[in-house]
Amino acid sequence: MKTFLYLPSLITIVLLSIACEESPQGRPGLDGGGIDGLQKSHDGLAPTDQGDGTDSTYTPSLNPCRRPQKEASFTIPVSHADARWKRRGTWAGRGVQGYLDGPRHQIRSYNAPGRSGFFESGGEYVYRIYDDTTGRYLTLAGSARGYLDGPFSRARFGGWGYSAGLRTSCGPDGALYIFEPNLGVIRRMDFDAREVTTVTKDVSLARAMVFDGNGVLLIVGYGDQLTRVHPDGMVDKITIEAALIGHGFSVAMDRANNRLYGANRCSGEWYIWYWDLNAEGKFVGVLSIPQEGEPSRDLNATGPFEGTYLHCPAGISFGRKPDYKTLYYGGGDNTTFFRLDLTNEWIDTWGPIDEEQETPYEDLGWVEATGKFPSGSIVSWAGTPSWDGDDIFLGNSIWPSLIYFERVQ
DSSP states (O other), X not given: OHHHHHHHHHHHHHHHHHHHHHOTTOSTTOBTTBBOSOOOOOTTOOOOOOOSSSGGGOOTTXXXXXXXXXXXXXXXXXXXXXXXXXXXXXXXOOSOOSOBOEETTTOBOSSOOOSSEEEEOTTOOEEEEEETTTTEEEEEEOOSBSOBOEETTTOBBOOOOSSSOOEEEEOTTSOEEEEEXXXXXXXXXXXXXXXXXXXESOOOOOSEEEEOTTSXXXXXXXXXXXXXXXXXXXXXXXXXXXXXXXXXXXXXXXXXXXXXXXXXXXXXXXXXXXXXXXXTTEEEEEEEOOOTTSOOOSTTOOEESTTOOOSSOOOEEOOSSOOSSEEEEEOGGGOOEEEEETTTTEEEEEOOSOTTSOSSOSOOOOOOOOSSSOOSOOOHHHHSOEEETTEEEEEETTTTEEEEEEEOO
């Protein structure tokens, strides 16, 4: 009797499991555009209602590679010597690890939240994005750890970590290209079709990657090999002059001069250099790391390139409207940012020790936790300066938050 009593219940459970697995929505609360209606919470926090699981929360602006920028309100460009910024504190995040979508000041994350979007690990393995129209972060893609292409709501990502960071680059087609270190593949996120596809499995390692001016994805690994993924999917390699690539390596492309810039966090002889792709990948140093016995200024001091001393800086960027004469450098463990005048070989520093202090200023010092300002490590995959108009944003990875520098002059 007991067998017949429980058998229908068992059959019902199996049928329900099959139905959920075959559902085009993936799981309750998910629609074809990502995790819209389902809100996760941790540490006993109540869920935040974000909708009913329909397409209403998805807008065409939810594309980190084509996000509209606010108009600049200054007559001089950001590269001008008189341009100034002031740090305004935390723009997003609460400095507490966890997983919670919602208004930007209330979210929790395991990684530093991006100004546009960011990948989340910490057991979630999803892509989260900020919606400028609602002022909220939402989870747009991913469902569980793994490797599965398809609609955003069903796609799975393979995971990454401190020593094996996920690399991304926006393509000229408006899609986001990602290298997943635990899978060894290049994948493409199409925000119009809301779909993840695999581009190639022929790339075993990517320390950093960026698109050149011809739509070719350039991938730097170890040694003297530069991998190129062409628009038609063909993959080849060229030889460049070898460089010591340390932890937290990042790149930026000078499309006017066909130069591939690289930056280390704190190893080797150079903070920043470039490979001249017009000269068979020749290595050219830009900002040197003072070696033992060599003269140097105080930590983070504004001044000429020669003698510059930094503590584990982060990622590099040519900015929103690049002139390729000015390079921006995340401050790394200093939660600051630097502006490099490549023509005059001069570095300016902006930072938060004294809110009233003039910027740039001569002696910053290593920022410590004070309670008044966020501090911590800005790793290269989170610490490349991002932009909204003339304002600059830096991700803080230790206390997950997004730091905001407002253009004031």
